[in-house]
Amino acid sequence: VLAGLFRGKMKGTLKEKIIDKIKAFFKTEITAFIIIAIVSIILVTAFFNLSPYDALFHVISAMSTTGFSYLPTQDFSNALKIFLTILMFIGGTSLSTAGGIKMYRLLLMIKAVKKTATDMITQQDSKVSLHGKNYSNSEVIQAAVLVILSVFIIVISSFVLTASGFSFVDSAFETTAALGTVGLSVGIAGPALALPLKWLFTILMIIGRVEILSLLVVFSHKKEPRNIQEAAKRKKQALEFTIDLDCIDPDTD
Numbered sequence: 001v002l003a004g005l006f007r008g009k010m011k012g013t014l015k016e017k018i019i020d021k022i023k024a025f026f027k028t029e030i031t032a033f034i035i036i037a038i039v040s041i042i043l044v045t046a047f048f049n050l051s052p053y054d055a056l057f058h059v060i061s062a063m064s065t066t067g068f069s070y071l072p073t074q075d076f077s078n079a080l081k082i083f084l085t086i087l088m089f090i091g092g093t094s095l096s097t098a099g100g101i102k103m104y105r106l107l108l109m110i111k112a113v114k115k116t117a118t119d120m121i122t123q124q125d126s127k128v129s130l131h132g133k134n135y136s137n138s139e140v141i142q143a144a145v146l147v148i149l150s151v152f153i154i155v156i157s158s159f160v161l162t163a164s165g166f167s168f169v170d171s172a173f174e175t176t177a178a179l180g181t182v183g184l185s186v187g188i189a190g191p192a193l194a195l196p197l198k199w200l201f202t203i204l205m206i207i208g209r210v211e212i213l214s215l216l217v218v219f220s221h222k223k224e225p226r227n228i229q230e231a232a233k234r235k236k237q238a239l240e241f242t243i244d245l246d247c248i249d250p251d252t253d
Contacts, residue, residue, distance in 0.1 A: 028131060029093040029103045036103075037063055040087060048080045062087040065099040067183020074186040078169045081186065085173045088180045089150070099180035099208050101150055104130065105143045112140050142213060149212045154179060157200060161188065164197060178204035 037059055044055035054071060061068045062084045073081070091100015111128045118126050128135045154175050161171035166188055174188040178201045189201055207215060 029095075029107070032107060033063065033093055033103050036087075036090070040083070044080065044083065048077065048083070050080075058084065059087060062182065062184060063090065063098075063100075064092050064096075065180050065182040067177075069184055073173075073184055074170075076186075078167075081169050081173045084184070085176045088173075088176045088182045088184065089154070091180055099182060101147050105147060108135065108140060108143050109147060111135075112144065115140075146211070146213055150179065153204070153207065153212070157204060160200060161197065164194065174201075175204060179208040181205055181208045 040059045040063070041052065041055045044050050044059060045052050048055075050058070050071075058069060058071065060066070065088065073084075076084070089100055090106055091102055092098025094102045094104045108128065108130055111130055115126050115128050125137075128140055154172060157175040157179075158168055158171040161175065162168050166174075170186045170188060173184075173186050176182075177184045178189070189198075193201075
């Protein structure tokens with residue numbers, strides 16, 4: 001009887017552990033990446049007349065910002081180009097070397113929208129929690145700023161290319177690929193491209209690899225406060241001066 005109870009308890013504990021592992025897996029960035037990839041592959045197969053493998057290859061190439069393609073992307077429909085542009089803009093997960101805004105920032109923005117609606121209803125400042133971590137308002141704002149600036153740069157760069165005679169969809173595809181360091185191209189970036197536009201793509205690739213916020217920090221003119229060690233040194237010197245004054249004999253001339 002005891003052996004049976006023990007086995008039953010072990011089975012229950014093992015079952016709970018497996019369920020906890022499954023729940024934890026579905027709360028990770030990787031799961032979100034896989035789900036978006038699967039849905040994207042189904043949509044591309046169903047609506048853009050690509051075979052399942054062609055859809056799989058090019059969706060993963062865009063999302064992972066690997067940049068491989070064996071089909072002429074310039075022949076894709078505008079709708080498919082826009083769809084792939086969105087996938088390139090999102091990019092991969094935060095711990096990967098993929099470009100884009102990263103999956104966690106997308107999820108953070110979705111959570112932030114929910115938080116804003118909740119705060120307006122409850123009149124309270126709720127926390128944004130993602131993957132077991134609570135994000136401060138400052139961290140949410142930083143993520144939002146990066147996303148907004150990325151969109152702004154893509155739009156402005158696309159208009160520059162459009163003014164040079166390229167379609168807006170192709171321009172958005174190409175600039176997003178450059179900013180996300182993807183490598184996919186619809187043929188705009190090439191040897192015949194005007195030198196100023198080559199410089200534009202070069203700058204976009206640098207911004208995409210380093211990230212916008214890092215560049216803002218580097219080129220910021222705001223001076224940081226005095227070093228803590230310098231403040232401690234001045235405090236120590238003042239303390240030593242006070243001690244020296246206390247050691248002076250008041251009867252000494």
